[in-house]
Structure formats: C-alpha cells, structure tokens
Amino acid sequence: MQSTSVRIDRRTHLELKQLATSMGTTVSDTVSIAVRRLRQDQIGEQLASALAADDVAWLDADLG
Numbered sequence: 001m002q003s004t005s006v007r008i009d010r011r012t013h014l015e016l017k018q019l020a021t022s023m024g025t026t027v028s029d030t031v032s033i034a035v036r037r038l039r040q041d042q043i044g045e046q047l048a049s050a051l052a053a054d055d056v057a058w059l060d061a062d063l064g
Contacts, residue, residue: 003028 008016020030051059 006031 016027016030020027023030023033025033
C-alpha cells in the first residue's frame with residue numbers, strides 16, 4: 001500500500017494516537033475509519049434533505 005504524509009498539529013496527533021490505542025487499531029486505520037464515517041455522515045445529511053420539486057415530480061410520475 002502506498003502512503004503519504006498529512007500535517008496535523010501535535011494535539012490532534014496525540015488525540016489520534018490515543019483514539020487508535022483505545023480502538024485497538026493503527027493510526028492509519030483510525031484515520032481511514034474517521035474519513036469513512038465523515039463521508040457516511042455527509043451522505044446521510046444529503047439523503048435527509050428535502051427533495052427538489054423536479055425530484056418529487058419524477059417520483060410521483062404516472063407509470064401507466
């Protein structure tokens with residue numbers, strides 16, 4: 001697996017290491033989990049938002 005570096009402040013790094021330890025994962029895996037969960041939250045917010053008028057019309061369209 002290829003990797004890259006991300007600059008974060010020392011406090012965030014310490015919190016990340018503590019979180020990884022408490023979860024029994026590596027720092028890298030913890031970041032991956034966090035990114036995935038943030039993305040899932042973002043998708044959830046999009047799904048929970050009101051539909052646009054054209055979306056409602058399309059969903060209510062007569063299929064016959």
